[in-house]
């Protein structure tokens with residue numbers, strides 16, 4: 001169930017030049033939210049920006065007894081909405097609604113034996129909780145929502161330059177294999193993250209699933225990579241959206257179906273943001 005609330009900011013820490021981690025106290029949403037889901041946030045009591053901004057759940061904060069109490073979001077300052085969030089401090093209030101959207105696949109299956117998490121830009125944000133969940137290091141949502149399975153996880157993150165790798169240590173401390181790529185060669189592989197992913201897939205062991213989040217051109221390349229390497233692939237879209245709960249239809253994307261056109265629009269906020277890469281009619285997106 002989606003909850004509309006006003007929540008208190010507990011901290012809003014600068015992780016890098018334009019990257020922040022905000023922690024908001026909201027136990028009811030923290031108890032429910034699943035890896036890959038998101039919430040809409042905006043500063044409380046202001047009309048500019050009028051619309052909330054979608055941010056993926058980064059992690060859930062817990063009390064000493066392990067009860068979910070707060071939610072962390074990591075965000076890149078891009079424009080008006082994220083700039084307004086960056087100006088908040090402890091004790092300030094935000095309007096927060098969620099949990100929104102679907103989650104990444106979570107139930108143990110052959111597909112989830114070896115999961116490759118492939119992030120571009122600020123697209124790493126859903127993957128800390130995805131990794132913890134798959135590895136059984138943390139539970140999210142109702143305890144019965146997921147049984148722990150035998151899963152290995154590796155993480156590949158591509159950014160323009162190394163200062164954008166804020167929070168990489170959060171992933172390294174999980175004990176998973178981590179690789180980075182930078183466009184300018186300032187850290188890790190010099191070049192495209194999808195080229196690095198292809199090298200690692202070809203070297204083996206082969207992943208049984210790819211989960212990806214990042215800018216659209218990267219996701220087009222990831223969808224192609226998944227198809228060529230025959231690895232089931234899921235992508236989380238970062239489409240711009242207004243309401244976040246399926247009413248305004250501002251975030252639609254073309255998804256294949258059995259209609260005469262072969263596809264119809266789905267709402268990224270409600271039916272997504274996570275889709276099988278083969279379900280998306282990428283040609284329609286690229287030509288828009």
Ligand SMILES: Cc1cc2nc3c(=O)[nH]c(=O)nc-3n(C[C@H](O)[C@H](O)[C@H](O)COP(=O)(O)OP(=O)(O)OC[C@H]3O[C@@H](n4cnc5c(N)ncnc54)[C@H](O)[C@@H]3O)c2cc1C
Nearest residue numbers: 053054055056075076078079080081082125238239240273
């Ligand atoms: C489901 C979902 C989860 C997301 N999770 C995160 C997250 O965890 N952390 C994070 O930093 N961001 C995330 N985003 C993206 C984030 O919502 C946008 O960056 C934010 O809404 C920008 O708002 P703004 O007012 O700061 O920028 P605006 O003033 O709206 O835009 C500033 C500039 O960024 C461009 N821009 C804004 N939004 C997008 C977009 N979605 N795609 C392409 N270009 C865009 C604009 O064209 C403009 O050039 C997510 C998006 C979705 C849909």
